[in-house]
Structure formats: structure tokens, C-alpha cells
Amino acid sequence: MGSLRGITVAVLVVQALLASVALVSAQGSSNRSRWQTLNGDVPFVIARGGFSGMFSDSSPAAYRLALLTGPTNVILWCDVQLSKDAAGICFPDLKLDNNSDITTVFPNKQKTYLVNGVATKGWFSVDYTLKDIGNVILNQGVFSRSNKFDGNNYPIMTVADTYTLLKPPGFWLNIQHNAFYAQHNLSMRNFVISLTRNVTVTVDYISSPEVAFLRSIAARFQRSTTKLVFRFLELDTVEPSTNLTYGSLLKNLTFVKTFASGIIVPKSYVWPVDSNLYLQPSTSVVLDAHKEGLEVFASDFTNDVPFSFNYSYDPVAEYLQFVDNGKFSVDGVISDFPITPSAAINCFAHLGRNASKQVDLLVISKNGASGDYPGCTDQAYTKAIQDGVDVIDCPVQMTKDGTPICLGSINLIDSTDVAQSSFSNLSKTIPEIMQGSGIFTFDMSWRDILSLTTAISSPQSEYKLFRNPKFKNVGKFLTLSEFLAMAKSASSLQGVLMFLSECCLPCRAGIWCN
DSSP states (O other): OHHHHHHHHHHHHHHHHHHHHTTOGGGTTTTGGGOOSSSSOOOEEEEETTTTTTSOTTOHHHHHHHHHHSOTTOEEEEEEEEOTTOOEEEOSSSBOTTSBSHHHHSTTOOEEEEETTEEEEEOBGGGSOHHHHTTOBBOOOOTTSOOTTTTSOOBOOBHHHHHHHHOOSEEEEEOOOHHHHHHTTOOHHHHHHHHHTOTTOOOOEEEESOHHHHHHHHGGGTTSSOEEEEEOOOTTSEETTTTEEHHHHHTOHHHHTTTOSEEEEEHHHHSOBOTTSOBOOOOSHHHHHHHTTOEEEEEEEOSSSOOOGGGTTOHHHHHHHHHOSSSOOOSEEEESOTHHHHHIIIIITTOGGGOOOSSOOOOBOBTTBTTTSSTTBHHHHHHHHHTTOSEEEEEEEEOTTSOEEEOSOSBGGGTBSGGGSTTGGGOEEOTTTOSSEEOBGGGSOHHHHHTSOBOOOOTTGGGTOOOOGGGTTOOOBOBHHHHHHHHHHOTTOOEEEEEOSSTTSOGGGTOOOO
16 A cells, blocks of 8 residues: 555656646657657657656556656666576666665675676675565665655565566566676576566567677577667776677677667767766767667666756756757667656657747746856846747846846845955845845946856755856846847847846935836
8 A cells, every 4th residue: 555655646746747748659650750760760768667766766666657657658677686596576786785675674694796896795686585585675776866755665576577567568678787697506598588488478678788698698589579789888898798898899889780689878878978067069879870770778867867067957958869959869768757758759859949839828037047147147138038938037236326237136146256356345234135244236336246257046056956067157247228128139029027126125325216
């Protein structure tokens, strides 16, 4: 019952989004020509461990929520691990301690094993039978995510039970550590072949970063509908069976094609970012793979870990970059939050600037595009207009010499470097305006304010979420008349919004708003 309650809560959270996502799966066949995938098909959404961004990875609740919120052809991803008695389970890692309560159930069973040549401590699946694992409960393994749904007694499920319980439209098995299990006299090959002979289980994809494993099963699946996919790890990581780096293997996709029909690459393989988290030009990986007849699946998509400032913390924009960029489209995305790529693919792709509103709502900027540039600057307003806003706003403040200007706060400390300037001695406390001290617009002339460096607002900086640092000090403040002139010249705007929030308070400066 705990599991059902958790699912109900999650469904209520996303119910509003479902209405928009439901728009389209049916459009897929009619829009095939739009998609620059290998076969022209709509890109797949692969739910890694289910909706693992909310529930425990590989839990019944995570899988069920993925089925409820994803597209009708969503593919459920299962990371396969083997128990001591060769049972296959769905669990995100061969170490059980980061995504379950096994350290509580078996407090003194920590071991150290070599994993890809590295001594690794933890609670490993190879030390427990399926019966032992039956006493272990799943929990959220990413500590930056909410643990509100832990404690619902989500069990670790076998691969077969996961499929038979959920009957997903697509099922993906990822075999990450075949070489490790072989060292412990366990055969992942035997498990996979035995499972796929089971007429009640349909496996659509099997992936692995190990060449030898995929080659060992390739003949078995040659005439099967199950597709084999080679998973690339970091470029300088060595693939154990060939002793080549994944970067080297990427240059020989003709070889990969001999044992696989597709590849998984980290999203940075397709769109690299620089050290400051800004997008670099796309690579040729997708086009090269398509030329060889290989499908391309991009991994590592999450909503809660920013990848590039170019997306302005909008995960939909990130997915669109991979599926609707005008040059290519990956054939699928692997995500912890499957509802988001579903919405991106089914509702927002191929709209461009030709999209028409479904409802008559005004989009009003807040200090212009203040998430991309310092608020109320010429750059922020220009970006807001380019983004298609209906109304731009101007919070009016007054300067010492009586000039009305656009500024998000009467306190210049909030949006400039005034506290570090020669005007820092103007700091004062005015309880009628705000608690604490500030440096106010009515104590400085317009000329002096223009000499300050603008600063972008980052309201979530305490969580290390900063806005567009590349342009954090770019832009110039505008007078009210300059703002109105800009708005008048923008034919796409429907109007402007001006509000006088604080300008009438500084009567002591002799400035009044009529």
C-alpha cells in the first residue's frame, strides 16, 4: 500500500503536465519525415531505472510512474546485476549500498574487490543470494534528490519479475560489469540467453560497454528482434577486452557495426561543453554513426544537474538541442525524468517561431530576460523581445537628479557593484524601505549610476546555481524614455508594464512621483 500511496502523490504532481504530453504519440508516423534520426522515426524515450529522478531507481514505483507519464512507447531501462546464486536483478550498480538499506540489514558484510582494476569497497551483489536480497529495501541513491518517497518498502526486483509485473512497451537491459561477474564465476551471457528464451519476457535492447560480451552474444541475436547496443564510456577510459580507449573505438564505428546495431554515448560526446559550461560546436558523432547504419542513444540526461548555461536551466531546451537542431537527431535519449523528453519531443519539437498559442495568455518579462543578462539592462530587454515576450516590464526608480530609470530594486547593491565602488560610503538604513542598509538610487545621479558595473541576479546561488556567468556583468541600464523608445520600435510587443513600487518613498530626497 505504501508503494501505491507514493505513486498517487507523484501522479498528482505531474497530472497537469500529462495533458500536454498526451498530445502526440499518434503524430509520430505522420511526422516521420521531420525527424533526422537513422530511420526517420520519432526519437525514443528511455526511462533509466524508471522515473528515477523522483523515486528509488529500479523500484516498482519509479517504473510505474515512467509508464504513466512517458510516451506510449516508453522504454524501461534495467541495469542488470547478478546475485550469488546467479539471479538477475534490476539495480543501478553492482554495489548495493548506495541505493538501498543493505548496510542496515547486513552491517558487517562490507567487502573489497577489484572493479576494472580498481580496489573498491562496498556491499556487492555477488555476496548475497536472491533470498538475502529479498530483505533489502530500495531508497533514493542520489543524495541531492528528495528522500520523501523512501520508507515505502520498495523491494529489489528480479529482471523477469520487472517485466512480467509491468509489461512495458519496451524493455532495455544494460550489462555494465560482465568482466567483474566472470571473476566471481558468474556468467552474464548465460543469464541473458536464458532470459530471452523465456517466452513471457521480451527484451528489445541489450547494451554493454564491453566489446567481448556483446560479441559473445551477437550470433545468438543475429536473427532476433533484440538489438545490441555498444555503450561508450569516457573517451580516455580503456575498454577491457580490446585494451583500447573508448575515444579510439569511436573512430572505428565500422568495427562496432560488426557486433552492434547502435551506440550509447554520453551527451557530451554530441554537444561538448567548455570548462565554463558553455556549449561548443556539435561533433560529427551522430552523423558518422548514422552513416554506418548505427542508431545513436544519448545518455546522462537529468533535470536537476545543469549541463550548460546555454539552456538557462530549461531541460526542455536541452532535449530539443539533441532532437531538433536542424542538422541531426539522436535516435533516443536516456533520462531520469522521462516526462520531460516526452514533452520536448511530442509537444515542442519542430515548432520554431511558427508556433501559435493554444490559449490567449500574455507572457510578461521580469526585468527583461533577467535570467540571461543583468535585469533591466538593454541586453535583458533585447533578449526578452527576441524570445517572443508579449510585454516587457519596467520597475521605475528615481535618481538624485530626477531621472526615472528602469531598475528591479531601489537598492543598487542588488544589481550593481556599487558596494565595491567609490560610492560605498553612501550606504544607509531606511526602515520605511527595507530592513538593513542599502545604497539607493535617489542618492546617486544618473551619470554616476551609469558608471557602475551591472550584475546578474542569482537567487539560488546558495545552492551553487548561478545564472549565465559569461554575461553576468553585461548590459547598460535604461532611462524610462529609452525603455519606451525600445518598446515602441519592437513591433512584436503587445505592450509595456510599468510599476512604481518604491519611488514615492524617498521624500527626504525631495523626489516625488506623480
